[in-house]
Amino acid sequence: MKTKGQDNRQHIIDAANMLFYRQGFNQTSFSEIADQAHIPRGNFYYYFKSKDDILAAVIEDRIQRMRAMLAEWDTQFPNPKDKLHRFLDMLLNSEADLVRYGCPIGSLAVELSKTQQDMQSKAKDMFDVFVDWLIPQFEALGHKTEARMMALRLLAKGQGVSVISNAYSDANFLRAEIAELNNWIEQL
């Protein structure tokens, strides 16, 4: 059973996660997170001493959620192509957010590279969760030596489509490019 303290900590993480995504890490203040999480500011420091601590917890939380999601897909879809299609469905399911705010992982990674280079490797850890899961799918499809390159290329494709769909507020571009990628997977 979760204690109240664990609940509060999770509320802070959820609020920070949403605000970092929608406003950016640097544009989000301690007090905005406290307000959003409905935690009195006086209690806040009991859970997190600094915004960097919250960022580390947000990234750790995202990584756990991503791993849980991928483990679920592994159970649901034994076939590697179906897994890759499911991966692309994730982008379509997040269409509105991607077009409005960009990719939560990519936009955070680029922001941190500019101002928090010491935290950038944590953002990379999020991409690595996908890379480590994508590699065995491409290997299973017979692309042993190229598997890592193909995983990075698929992530890059998703990132590029996010940036351009976001800049042009154009969900159709996102859908067209995901359709192309689904065709590409079928031909692997």
Place this chain on the structure above:
Amino acid sequence: MKTKGQDNRQHIIDAANMLFYRQGFNQTSFSEIADQAHIPRGNFYYYFKSKDDILAAVIEDRIQRMRAMLAEWDTQFPNPKDKLHRFLDMLLNSEADLVRYGCPIGSLAVELSKTQQDMQSKAKDMFDVFVDWLIPQFEALGHKTEARMMALRLLAKGQGVSVISNAYSDANFLRAEIAELNNWIEQL
């Protein structure tokens, strides 16, 4: 001949351009720009009343530089494939900056989409300079109906490669992907 006032204005634009790229728009203060431009803060407001004014001038300045660069390529390279190769060389020439800070256009566009949605269309104007120049190249290569889609796709590819090269601090990925794109252009 340029007046001192025009020089000062340009110094402010150049300083802001560099800082917006390396730190992000929101993380850059008026006084940092003034210090970087070596303009006394008291004089600063004579040139720009707000950071949004500076941002508009930075984007306008970038657009003018991009147009001048593309016009020069048009003169140097009559062949559309050579123009497209030159476009990709631009990414290789900026390799160190792309890996360190991401793409100046893409990272600004995503940042503004989160917090300055009213300014986002200006960031899109930068992409449009490239789109408007890329379309006639793909048309000249016989891709009349798909030309705009191909232009957006090429930009998306550049964006995706920038985000991933930046996240992994990996110039080799950038080079490998640009090499692939050069091959793709040859086959058009």
